[in-house]
Amino acid sequence: MRIPLLAALLLALVAAPAAFAHAFPDNSSPHVGATVATAPKQVKIWFDGEIEPVFSTLLVKNAAGKQVSAGKGEVDKHDHALLETALPANLPPGKYAVYWSVIAHDGHHTEGHFAFTVK
Numbered sequence: 001m002r003i004p005l006l007a008a009l010l011l012a013l014v015a016a017p018a019a020f021a022h023a024f025p026d027n028s029s030p031h032v033g034a035t036v037a038t039a040p041k042q043v044k045i046w047f048d049g050e051i052e053p054v055f056s057t058l059l060v061k062n063a064a065g066k067q068v069s070a071g072k073g074e075v076d077k078h079d080h081a082l083l084e085t086a087l088p089a090n091l092p093p094g095k096y097a098v099y100w101s102v103i104a105h106d107g108h109h110t111e112g113h114f115a116f117t118v119k
């Protein structure tokens, strides 16, 4: 048991610097898992580093799996760490899933998803 544990710790130390080069979300609007009383007009995700506009996407789907956001989303022209997309006016109450996929400047791909609920 001792050797695999040591190997795992060494691997974690080696892997850590590379992980910092990837882009991961720092914050979002709505927040991850949030329940909001007013339907948001946009979804925004702030990353911990700049992302590539051409290859980064942000999709919002409703509980039925239908995309409700506009296009593939876009990287903000003035802030290349901000990925955003517009939502239709008066989004009905329900649970929504946000899917993001980005390429960082080091060429590494990361993706994930989170939910928010409109009351």
Ligand SMILES: [Cu+2]
Binding pocket: 018, 019, 020, 021, 022, 023, 104, 106, 107, 108
């Ligand atoms: Cu990376």
